[in-house]
Amino acid sequence: MALASVRDLRFSYPGRDEPALDGVSLDVRPDEVVALLGASGCGKSTLLRALAGLVPHFHGGTFSGSVEVAGRDTRRVRPAELAGTVATLFQDPEDQVVFASVEREVSFGLENLGTAAGSIAGRAREALAAVGAEHLFERQTTELSGGELQRVCLASALALEPRLLLLDEPTSQLDAEAPSPLELARESGWRGAVVLSEQRPDRVLDDVDRIVFLERGQIVLDAPRTDGLAWLASNRPAYVPRIFVEHPAPALPGELVCRLEDVWYAYRGGPPVLSEFSLHLRRGQIVVLSGPNGAGKTTLGKLAAGLLEASTGTVARRGRAAYLSQDPGRYLVRERAVDEVALGVGGDRERAARALACVGLGGHGERHPRDLSSGERERLALACVLVTEPDLLVLDEPTRGVDPERKDELAKLLRRQSGERATLVITHDRIFADSVADHVVTLDNESDVVHA
């Protein structure tokens, strides 16, 4: 018997003609893990929201077909009433935190479900302990890193003892070494069904039972893991986890574009984030910077791009530098995507249109940037910096929320254009790093540096 059952679901968001989901049918058994894969904007997040009842109750729109969870029709019960049966971990943990203290945050859902007052604190503590975050119980949510915050949000979800856990891009905030929320949930002893959407299949495909592939709102694959991997290998090879991707031998490094010598940096009143750090970036070379959260990678990228001034040491640049922030929400200033990109080149819409085409958004120039999916926003942000044709390009987590096929295209684009500039890529995505890097620099939390 299925825990969740989706039947011929068609859904369009308000004001949109094209359906986000188009005739989707899916069953989820009580103990299975289902991975939803597919390109950005193909309907994965919408399907998760439908399973939580948020579509259509919260978003409105046109809905036909049915979704039943634990025998309850989501058209007739509100999402709040499904809480406890279903729990959702959204993509950006910062956008789901209600309280300033971790204890209150984890207690919030338990209170809403009417848990006996005397047992709330104990259950909150147990949930945090189950995901290895009991030490955060008395901390403030504002002080936590993205990875820590995600653990708190997972604890908040698991504290409700849901039968169905929905994970939307659960590894997007995590470094390569950090355990994924799916691993943490399973290690905690919780047993229930999981449906997750993921753009880093290498992080999750070993642990799933079934693979569902969506394309333009329709399911084109629904198969057990082994069969699904075989289908992906022949039809969507970019989604198959790979150890290493071959790329052409690096060109001979060209002129020095950016030189960091003995750089120290500390944020006001804080300990040094970087100490005695040196790095040379040359035209024609792609350097990948990796390491755990909090190791100083973003700070280093900003120093190289001139957005921060080193406390001591030398940072010398030749030519123009551009920096891609890891938050694509910072590239939503104008009303049209093409105007957003043109902002960096004095309003030159032709150059902007070329840059959009370069990142696969050729037909999206007239759309409002806020109407784009998270993966599309990431590519829009990339177009915003590529259009400036910089001598030094710093990309901070450029693949967050980007689907594997687009990542491959981005890797090829960076390789193809690498002779025009020096490129510094900060990424947790090992496969992407392997695909583009001429040289890998790994920072650890003490700013010790390992070159590879």
Add this chain to the structure above:
Amino acid sequence: MLAALAAAALLAHEWWAIATIAAVALAVCLGARGRRWPYLTAALITPVTIFLVTPFVEVRGLHVLWSGPTIPVLGHLDVTTEELAAGGVQALRLGAVTLAFAAYALRLDHDRLLQAAWFARRSVLAVALATRLLPTLERDAVGLLEALRGRGVKVTGVRGRARLVSPLLAGSLERGLNLAEAMEARGFGRPGATRAPGPRWTALDRLGLAFAPALVAAGVLWL
């Protein structure tokens, strides 16, 4: 207590009483850790604006300091000593209220306040979430400016910065919607909610609660 301070500032008549309340609220703010300047700037700008505008929209007093032209709708513009005094008191009043809010935002544990609320919990939660708006907007503005610099776009002047207000507010609205969605998914608004027991009230808490109505009464009757 802070609400009582603000109420007393609104109800008091004597300028020195309002100034004292503003000074107390300012001292409370200055004792706070964290980023005080956005709140203190807001607490300065709003009263100064009131002080500057009041003489031109009020008509009172005989001691004319400056006589200006006649403007359609507004009438004859002049500035009198009495108008300046009235503007000063109104500015002081607004400054005291803004500083009391700043003290609330900077010094209070909003989670604990919410736990202590035995009625209108949704309203208290809405206020607690709204209090986050200013620091969140400030952080977003810094990020937006940094991203623009990273694209080689310079934002200069009041007009350039004013253009960022719309995307900042749109971003804030989007964040609010995301939060509301997450709250609904976590059962917010479901009947039969319970509440984890909060920390016990201290003697100081009880004293503050007893003193607050007295402060408001004093504002009405004697100050």
